[in-house]
Amino acid sequence: MLAGFLTLVLCQFAGEVLVTWLGWPVPGPVAGMLLLFVLLLLRGLVAGHSVPAPLEQVSGGLIQYLSLFFLPAGIGIFFLPDGFAGQWLPLALVIVPGTLLALLATALLLQAMLGKPVKKRA
């Protein structure tokens, strides 16, 4: 498990250092995610398509509790400074109609591209 955690922190660290060095506005952990993906692809060429057990274990555990990790930040939306009093309308517009329109547009495009529904597994 330690080896898995070490891999994750190492990729995050390398990602953060890289984007800071290059001056890219991309978040460091996302660069780290891309880096890990590439490393897994390269490893796959040698060791076959599999994920090392310690990495599998740690990443599964972390992803399962993702929403717990951002809860402390998420509650910040309930404690906005005074200047944000009128900002509930734009937030509500973005969250409800914004999401549903985007979902429907995406689904309709995909439906048109894939043609009629496939009953069996593609």
Added chain:
Amino acid sequence: MSRLLDIALHHPLAGLLLTLAAFQAGLAIYRLSGRHVLLQPFLLACIPVVLLIRGGYLSLEAYTDSTAWLRYLLGPATVALAVPLYRHIGAIARHAPVLALTISFGAFTATSLAWLLATLGGANPVVLLSVLPKTVTTPIAMQVAQAIGGWPHIAAGTVALTGVAGAVAGPWLMDRCGIRDPRVRGLALGITAHAVGTARAFDESPQAGAFASLGLGLTGLLVALVLPFVASSLI
């Protein structure tokens, strides 16, 4: 007795303990309800935390300090998202053209609509920049919001509620429009309603769930890599 309560509430572990307990309770209620989509553990766990801070039992600053430990895990957890994406590499390769087109289109549409509706609703610049990454999974959205000058707090709240809105009304809306292909339903839910939408797609069928995870992972990667450059050229 009140001195004991005072000591307990001011202990540096109080906020962390409260969060862990509230989340565990939220998870239990969610499971007992048969995984009702409106009873997301995240939303349920927010209630006691917000009430205690609002009630003045715990200051927001003390709470933030106490939960730093959880915040530090967000980075490694974001990196970990590469693992499920890698596991789906076969499906990504098989459906590459369709995935590339749909995910670019879905991410572009969701982000443009967020910009348009926030502007129409009179959003201030901080709120506008915070809601732009709303179509990606929360840890990525928070980091993108921070990178482009928004507030991670607003991003986290907006993204969580976006997921619930999409997962609740999305399947109903697609039923109305005659969209039944599990691949289409899954991918649309994963792209626009990320983690909550993906969980919902897994409830519909394993195939819908697999396509939703693809949509979730690839949309996050695309938006995180492109939006900061677009946003920095707009401001």
